[in-house]
Amino acid sequence: EDQVTQSPEALRLQEGESSSLNCSYTVSGLRGLFWYRQDPGKGPEFLFTLYSAGEEKEKERLKATLTKKESFLHITAPKPEDSATYLCAVHSGGSNYKLTFGKGTLLTVNP
């Protein structure tokens, strides 16, 4: 069974203080790893897809990387508007295209 573990559960940063969120996964065969951002009262908003170890994607202050066992979401010089819950999900190729989600990291960036 696919498993996704995110750490830390919660992270509080000062504006400008860079850090990383971790997503460890166990799957039978990774077809894709997805990062989403979720704001209160909203659905998950797609950020990145990573397909193979060594791959990196960037968008503004966010950079996602992938190894064979984990993914990192690096946040460089965060701003208060980056505050949200960040979700990691994997797809292992099942016919149902089910995404297995981690429980998320709640990021708070203080001004």
Add this chain to the structure above:
Amino acid sequence: EAQVTQNPRYLITVTGKKLTVTCSQNMNHEYMSWYRQDPGLGLRQIYYSMNVEVTDKGDVPEGYKVSRKEKRNFPLILESPSPNQTSLYFCASMPQVYSNQPQHFGDGTRLSIL
């Protein structure tokens, strides 16, 4: 604007009173899915649909029904809701099946079953 629309956004109801949560997407996506999100458990798949008239169970299908009569709509039906179905529900869609494209989510429906 490309989007997944769910209705209602909030609902408080009582045990046993049938309800339907609608989901509609305007992107001509083949694949649609329902998830529930609970504290400490994350998002879990309830049902999914590969295309019109093709639906199947996800991880937590008990107490739910779905239908896919049209490509754009994928309603979630609770025939006899119970308090353990109190949750935040999300509908999602994806352009094509058997692809690794991301799923796009609606803004959720918060259900409270008393």
